[in-house]
Amino acid sequence: MSHDGIHPEPTSFWRKHVFSVDHKVIGKQFMWFGFAWLAIGGMMAMMIRWQLAYPGTPFPVLGDFFFPGGVVSPEQYNTLFTMHGTIMIFLGLTPLLIGAFGNFCIPLMIGARDMIFPLLNCLSFWTLMIGGAVAFYSLTVPLGGSEAGWTGYPTLSTTVGTQGSGETLWAIAVFIIGVSSIMGGINYITTIVRLRAPGMTWTRLPLTVWGLFFTSILNVLFLPVIGSAMILLVLDRVFGTTFYVPATMAEGGAGDPILYQHLFWIFGHPEVYILILPAWGYISDFLSFFSRKPAFGYRITVGAMAAVTILSAVVYGHHMFTTGLSPMLGESFMLLTMIISVPGEILFFNWLHTIWRGSLRMTTPMLFSMGVIFVFGLGGLTGIYLATISTDIYLHDTYFVVGHFHLTMAASALFGAFAGVYFWMPKMFGTVLNEFWGKVHFWFTAVPLTIVFCTMFWSGYAGMPRRYYDHTYVEYLRDLQHLNVITTHAALLLGAAQVVFAFNFIKSRWFGQKATDNPWEVGTLEWTTASPTPYFNFQEIPVVHCGPHEFSNPNIPGGADWIFQTDVLPGEPALPATHAPAAEPAHSA
Amino acid sequence: MHTTGSLVLNVLRSSRLRWIVVGLLAAVVLAPASSAHASASSTHLAAAPVLAVALQDADVDADQADAAPIVKRYGPFEPASSYGHRFDWLFNFITILISVSFLLVLILLFIPVVRDRAKPNKKAHFDHGSSLADKRFTTIVSVTVFIVLDALVLYFAMIDLREGYWNIPRGEDELAEAYQVEVLGQQWAWNFRATGADGEFGTADDIVTINHLTVPQNRPVVLNLASKDVIHSLYIPDMRFKRDANPGAVNEAWFEPIKSGDFAILCAELCGYAHYQMESTLTVLPADLFDEWEADASIMATAGYDEDDTEAQWAWDFRN
Ligand SMILES: [Cu+2]
Ligand SMILES: [Cu+2]
Ligand SMILES: [Cu+2]
Numbered sequence: 087m088s089h090d091g092i093h094p095e096p097t098s099f100w101r102k103h104v105f106s107v108d109h110k111v112i113g114k115q116f117m118w119f120g121f122a123w124l125a126i127g128g129m130m131a132m133m134i135r136w137q138l139a140y141p142g143t144p145f146p147v148l149g150d151f152f153f154p155g156g157v158v159s160p161e162q163y164n165t166l167f168t169m170h171g172t173i174m175i176f177l178g179l180t181p182l183l184i185g186a187f188g189n190f191c192i193p194l195m196i197g198a199r200d201m202i203f204p205l206l207n208c209l210s211f212w213t214l215m216i217g218g219a220v221a222f223y224s225l226t227v228p229l230g231g232s233e234a235g236w237t238g239y240p241t242l243s244t245t246v247g248t249q250g251s252g253e254t255l256w257a258i259a260v261f262i263i264g265v266s267s268i269m270g271g272i273n274y275i276t277t278i279v280r281l282r283a284p285g286m287t288w289t290r291l292p293l294t295v296w297g298l299f300f301t302s303i304l305n306v307l308f309l310p311v312i313g314s315a316m317i318l319l320v321l322d323r324v325f326g327t328t329f330y331v332p333a334t335m336a337e338g339g340a341g342d343p344i345l346y347q348h349l350f351w352i353f354g355h356p357e358v359y360i361l362i363l364p365a366w367g368y369i370s371d372f373l374s375f376f377s378r379k380p381a382f383g384y385r386i387t388v389g390a391m392a393a394v395t396i397l398s399a400v401v402y403g404h405h406m407f408t409t410g411l412s413p414m415l416g417e418s419f420m421l422l423t424m425i426i427s428v429p430g431e432i433l434f435f436n437w438l439h440t441i442w443r444g445s446l447r448m449t450t451p452m453l454f455s456m457g458v459i460f461v462f463g464l465g466g467l468t469g470i471y472l473a474t475i476s477t478d479i480y481l482h483d484t485y486f487v488v489g490h491f492h493l494t495m496a497a498s499a500l501f502g503a504f505a506g507v508y509f510w511m512p513k514m515f516g517t518v519l520n521e522f523w524g525k526v527h528f529w530f531t532a533v534p535l536t537i538v539f540c541t542m543f544w545s546g547y548a549g550m551p552r553r554y555y556d557h558t559y560v561e562y563l564r565d566l567q568h569l570n571v572i573t574t575h576a577a578l579l580l581g582a583a584q585v586v587f588a589f590n591f592i593k594s595r596w597f598g599q600k601a602t603d604n605p606w607e608v609g610t611l612e613w614t615t616a617s618p619t620p621y622f623n624f625q626e627i628p629v630v631h632c633g634p635h636e637f638s639n640p641n642i643p644g645g646a647d648w649i650f651q652t653d654v655l656p657g658e659p660a661l662p663a664t665h666a667p668a669a670e671p672a673h674s675a
Numbered sequence: 676m677h678t679t680g681s682l683v684l685n686v687l688r689s690s691r692l693r694w695i696v697v698g699l700l701a702a703v704v705l706a707p708a709s710s711a712h713a714s715a716s717s718t719h720l721a722a723a724p725v726l727a728v729a730l731q732d733a734d735v736d737a738d739q740a741d742a743a744p745i746v747k748r749y750g751p752f753e754p755a756s757s758y759g760h761r762f763d764w765l766f767n768f769i770t771i772l773i774s775v776s777f778l779l780v781l782i783l784l785f786i787p788v789v790r791d792r793a794k795p796n797k798k799a800h801f802d803h804g805s806s807l808a809d810k811r812f813t814t815i816v817s818v819t820v821f822i823v824l825d826a827l828v829l830y831f832a833m834i835d836l837r838e839g840y841w842n843i844p845r846g847e848d849e850l851a852e853a854y855q856v857e858v859l860g861q862q863w864a865w866n867f868r869a870t871g872a873d874g875e876f877g878t879a880d881d882i883v884t885i886n887h888l889t890v891p892q893n894r895p896v897v898l899n900l901a902s903k904d905v906i907h908s909l910y911i912p913d914m915r916f917k918r919d920a921n922p923g924a925v926n927e928a929w930f931e932p933i934k935s936g937d938f939a940i941l942c943a944e945l946c947g948y949a950h951y952q953m954e955s956t957l958t959v960l961p962a963d964l965f966d967e968w969e970a971d972a973s974i975m976a977t978a979g980y981d982e983d984d985t986e987a988q989w990a991w992d993f994r995n
Contacts, residue, residue, distance in 0.1 A: 239905075335922055410919060424828070427820070428820070460784070470825070476765060483943035547750060
């Protein structure tokens with residue numbers, strides 16, 4: 087097949103590296119963008135933790151640049167945790183997990199030369215860039231950045247609670263970022279449906295692609311909901327409407343602040359799965375790759391992910407148990423939330439079964455994948471306390487919740503992303519990340535991270551509310567201060583471990599050992615092409631003859647324990663091409 | 676630099692030394708736990724020299740340490756409400772369930788890590804896990820997990836809700852027996868309003884207090900909560916009680932104190948930069964002392980009543 091019909095290879099610097107329409111370049115752009123914001127959001131976490139352990143003392147070294155006298159003020163503290171949440175979710179993890187790997191891996195793994203809408207892809211990244219710029223700018227306005235929490239509940243987020251343009255800019259930024267995610271989602275879904283190589287049937291897709299597929303569905307369905315919530319908020323703030331301002335207030339509205347909570351969590355709960363589904367997909371593949379065993383119960387895994395995708399839309403009420411939901415609604419949401427643990431548990435069952443009696447290669451991506459089992463196990467199981475209304479009433483809005491959601495949506499997603507970085511590095515940049523420093527990075531991340539969030543469970547259980555500027559102000563919380571100090575020490579160590587990663591990444595990227603075409607010995611399509619990947623990905627559009635996980639299949643000839651998806655397994659007929667979609671429908675039109 | 680690097684390298688390569696490093700790591704992190712208080716002792720700073728530099732001239736809340744002895748705590752105080760033990764019981768029950776589950780996950784994770792490492796000439800067991808037996812096994816496991824983990828917890832939670840948290844006194848007789856309080860949150864204080872001796876809201880003897888609520892022991896306290904400005908959340912940890920105070924709507928909730936004494940009231944919902952300062956006090960008095968207090972407070976309230984001060988008349992007309 088020729089290269090005719092796809093966008094021609096650009097020659098100018100701008101078209102090549104900046105406004106590129108090549109999915110690989112865009113994937114890398116998303117990656118750098120995500121790394122930069124993870125660093126900013128992570129630094130904010132350090133400042134938050136410092137203030138909580140040593141309230142009123144100057145933040146070391148950097149404090150003087152950001153805070154008067156080096157000490158975080160209550161207003162700045164609120165901005166810090168608001169922006170920490172917003173940045174980590176929308177500008178750090180989403181671009182890295184979905185933007186970077188979604189873009190880079192989907193076309194390569196399904197055997198396509200690019201995304202189906204290359205220009206939309208480029209637009210998606212630059213829209214996100216604008217969203218990031220607005221979010222960054224919101225920190226610099228005279229009255230300070232947003233202070234209403236990443237959840238931005240009215241009426242605190244309306245002019246009743248926060249003055250100035252910081253909050254407005256925050257809402258606009260979230261809206262723009264949402265638009266970017268929707269563009270990405272549409273592109274991913276259409277690409278996966280339309281551009282699969284001949285023979286790449288739905289049941290031969292790598293689980294990575296399945297994870298990204300379900301995430302994209304959630305993105306397309308639920309980002310519009312938060313988008314509309316943000317529009318109403320901006321209207322309330324700027325144009326004096328009262329969608330969220332009730333009649334009882336001096337401002338004399340006719341709205342309802344609880345409306346926002348419904349809109350926010352209709353989006354907010356699926357957002358957890360938007361971040362976790364790709365990570366589940368990656369590690370489902372990696373656990374199979376590095377155990378040299380097929381992914382156990384492939385169809386059941388896909389079914390469980392589909393079930394989670396559907397259920398995630400109907401459980402959001404568990405965030406509002408103390409808001410004033412009717413008891414019947416509350417009990418329904420409790421039941422539905424509990425049901426989600428069934429597909430969740432099936433995934434664990436399949437992962438553990440995949441590594442059972444395998445031939446384990448304990449590489450860094452494997453360690454991080456097992457790390458996901460550990461942290462998501464801890465985070466998922468503690469979710470039972472919060473799904474149960476009668477225990478949630480006490481634990482809601484305490485550090486228990488903070489520990490829980492960091493383990494599920496932050497730590498698991500981050501570990502999944504790290505596993506992906508270590509795994510796809512050879513294909514993305516043509517070099518290998520140093521394994522030794524990768525393992526140092528893993529252990530110095532995993533151990534402190536577990537301490538950070540487990541001490542949070544403890545302090546939350548003991549009654550420490552979240553979003554407090556200074557716990558020592560409250561008398562009875564003073565005997566819990568030692569827990570805060572432990573958490574902070576562990577968090578600082580966790581932050582330091584990421585410096586190890588940054589050095590390893592930069593050093594390996596430019597001075598690292600050159601990668602072979604298939605260093606991990608796996609069979610998915612991206613490894614059939616060169617490292618780093620050539621411009622049009624594949625010389626010829628590959629024809630797929632088997633699934634992604636035929637490891638240790640006794641029929642593989644020549645003593646190897648793996649074959650490419652393009653290889654024909656002896657004894658099995660090659661799949662007729664009629665089963666596959668047309669190779670390049672849109673491009674050739 | 677080179678020698679340091681190779682030293683670290685060797686330490687981490689040797690598997691026995693690896694555990695020493697992990698131990699040291701734990702020691703650094705956990706050091707403050709062994710000192711009496713963050714500021715009362717500086718022993719933990721020796722273990723974390725990076726932090727020590729910044730803390731040298733910072734005398735962290737030394738005056739607070741003088742004011743009250745710091746007790747270390749890892750859990751909540753004993754429940755002080757009639758339904759409080761339900762939380763503690765269910766919390767412990769779930770803890771046992773998930774500890775067993777998590778232990779199982781860890782065992783199933785670590786057995787392959789130790790046993791199934793890649794060795795030359797050793798092939799993995801080939802199994803797609805797609806046979807009917809596998810599907811059956813998966814189904815059995817998930818049904819079991821749902822029944823043991825979820826259905827059981829769900830069952831106990833429903834009982835707790837029906838008999839405890841949602842069993843709000845509502846009937847005429849029940850309300851007469853209960854002590855009714857209206858709660859109005861604002862940035863940044865809790866306003867409380869009780870009926871006073873006449874048992875009616877909106878009269879001259881209504882007891883209106885700020886940041887201090889006094890209630891009788893062993894009588895249900897029925898609270899109606901709302902807010903003047905932003906969302907607040909009335910949090911009484913000892914009573915295992917929490918309910919949002921929303922602007923524009925009234926929330927109903929209850930608890931029955933079974934212990935007398937002073938308890939902390941906090942605000943659990945982010946409500947602005949002084950969110951952490953909405954600390955108030957709940958005083959629970961035994962019946963006889965409470966009646967005395969209520970009579971006195973009503974007299975004082977009547978004496979101080981000013982019909983023109985509409986600001987103070989925030990009793991809600993939804994009752995009429
Ligand atoms: Cu949720
Ligand atoms: Cu408040
Ligand atoms: Cu508050």
